Amino acid sequence: MPVHGLTPILLCLLPVWIIPSPAWGHPQLSECRLIQRTALCNDAKLSSVPPGLPRNIEELQLNYNHLQTLQDVSLLRYPSLTSLSVACNSLEKLESNTFQDLSLLESLNLANNNLYIGYPETSQALKKLPGLKVLDLSENKLEDEMAATLLQNLTSLEYLNLSGNLLQRLDETSFSDLNKLKELNLQRNIIFEIDGAFGSNSKLQRLNLAFNDLPCLIDFHMTHLVVLNASHNFIEWFISRQDLNDTFQLETLDLSDNKLLFFPFLPSHSNLRNLYLSHNRLRFYEQLADNATLPNSTTTVEFYNLRKNVSNVTAELWDDSLHGDISSLEILDLRGNQVEYFPYGFIQKMPFLSRLQMCTNCLESLNLTSEQFPGSLYELDISNNRLKQVVADEGTLTVLGNLTYFNLSLNDLDRLPSRLFSSLPSLRAVANAPGTVR
Template structure:
């Protein structure tokens, strides 16, 4: 996985101690003592406490109100090796603060305001001959401030400058840090790093993530092992091609940039992990054919790469420029615009174990011609435009290590027969959202024939199968015979007929997805090992009683037609469940005892609890607001009272009108005459 934060182990330990509550240790004033460590965090201190033991080696003063570290502050503690003052609004280190701190190795000054008096603070840092770990992150520091603070601090090996205001680095920025091994510069405003690391031959880990770098050219840091340049605006990565040295680079993270071309890697390197996800990268081998595009150029020109280099012209696909990728184990190309693999590209990675190609533009996948590595463990080509897979038995037999295969969200309608049964160690297959069915009868096992369905029987290594949204209509009773599936996802196949196909999995199944399948009656009592069940979007009016005998931990009943849950059933489920989804059901507010049962059980999490709604006789409420419900004590519907009262009111109204007219007969006669006894026109 890409590493976006390079924090020294000592800093991680310090943070752990800040967050961990320690009890059973002696207190000296506001501080807590653990052997030779004094924990004085979050005590509203305005200065360094004076009453601590003189042999204190570690002093934690994070989250206090210290604005100035005075000259005399640390004189009582000459044995200090670790000092942490993070989050203090600290503005200044007086020049003689560390005059007697010759053993101080680690200094954490993160999240302060050292930009206010950085000149005097720099004088204090010069008095630390043993300092190896320095954290100056989030101090509002600019380029010249950092250069001043780090001047002549030659012993530093681990430096954190993340979260500052650095814009441009040059050869003077770190020129005195000859022992520097790890440097964190993420989350600054950098757009240029011209020769900034030429004076740091021991630098091994460099984090440049979340900046504004437009390119990385003339890369010649031969001793660097990890480079994280993710989340920038990099369009080109070009390494120095004229060096005979072997680059020690093992991990290169260029994800979330604007790369157009595959990076121009060193011709000799040890690169194992290459992360290129979420760029605009594609291959241009097809442009070399001038017959296809007679007016196109097959070269690209680079100008002003360096003051000592002339202009460079390179072929769009030149193996010497793209460097050595023979040691790659992980290649992440997710979220790019790759339409195909150049000829021989996959073959150049003989020990590749993980290839992530989701969300690209691949149309074909040819196992035979690509010659995938026998070390391949994980292959993800989901969310592409695949409509054809080519394979033969010999090629697939060589993929004995392939365990995870994701083909979801493509345009597949036919696949080679026996594709998955030929993979001897396959454990997880995702075919979701393709138009591939489950074979009703046994099919050929030869991969040179195509089929619109898959025969899943007797693939003994398979444990997880996802066929969500595949327009499945019928799953035969023997579909999963000989399998030991633990996870089966069948959701979003509305109306699918299963014909007892799940019975053979009752002993092994742990997760079952049946959301939006229109399922109504299914006996779950035999699924003794089932832990997670998705029954969402099925118009269920009641929870299957058979679930009471299953030791479920997660149950999704969202978007059904549940008006209530019987109290007895609620008690049984609440005693077993850990997570339950119930939003999107038309619950009756007047029958909400089940909710109070779940709510009172502290071991159950009601997901989106505040969004679960119910209706009473007047309106819709959030079910947690039980004091607002309008319900009758006897649980009778108000409709019956309305139907009873309406005739009574009508009767009284009619009697009132008759009585009124009886006492005013002339008014009735006058009204009758006015309306009906009108004079004629002749």
């Protein structure tokens, strides 16, 4: 999920002026570069906003300086500002009237400061920005209540970055005023619980929850979300609402580097194209469903809402329908799991699959014919498994005419189908470690 950065400046194409101006309370002169209506005052040892810039500047960058407070009068001279960046300073607070005459300000970057100290007064300052669309509060040591206070009444906000803070628990009050929010970055906090946090954010399309402490994501019902990154957590279960008739707009789901035990229980109707599940503990258990050697084993699992102490989900673990709608999948990344086989018909459910990454699993055989891999497949990586044979008939190889990359290395292959590689006209790269085919 992309993080909004600083506005790119074409220094080689535009005229640059050096504007010396007195730095309030600082013995040296500040140096700012003016490029059209953008003032670049980064890394200039400033302890306050320079007062000598043109009044009509629209963007002001004050990153990597020594500002501790934005005072009520700091920005009075620049009423045309639409973008302000004060990242990587020592900001502790913004006085309540800092933005009283900045009705045009749309983008505000306050990343990597100390706003946890003066967050109540800073909150009053932010409320005076009726058109604010982009806000970066990352790396400010903000806890749950502090963040909620800062976000009150920011109804125009579309992009919010809260990464690298100290958030632990999100609930229905966390983002309740942000009804226009489209993108939310919450990575690198210590979030362990989400309870109805996004009910007011019906326009949210991109959500980044990576590098947190989430143990599970159940009752997933955000039908409007397009990208969800929940990688690098401790998630054992991903369960979406199975009773919704709405089509989920989700296109990319990243659950890599978690502790998934089962293939995620995806929505019944979705547009999912990219599914990243690498480095989990995932495997399929369908073959155990009728295992007579385990008479006391169960084929269902129940999930409980501990707060209400009632059962709310019962799942039949061997039911193929729990894979959900994977008919639009183009990329499936299962690297570094414990997959021993594909359930019957699993591959056939993905007619548009183009990349299947299966390295470092436990596959012992691969039957390209019975699995019916689609003609859209151009990358197949089954390296570092336990493969002893690959089976494919001539008709199968004809279907796989678009296959460009085929990795069979680090297996224990006894045989390969005759004319396997010569029957794949688009093949450009084949990886097969020496001596793996006897």
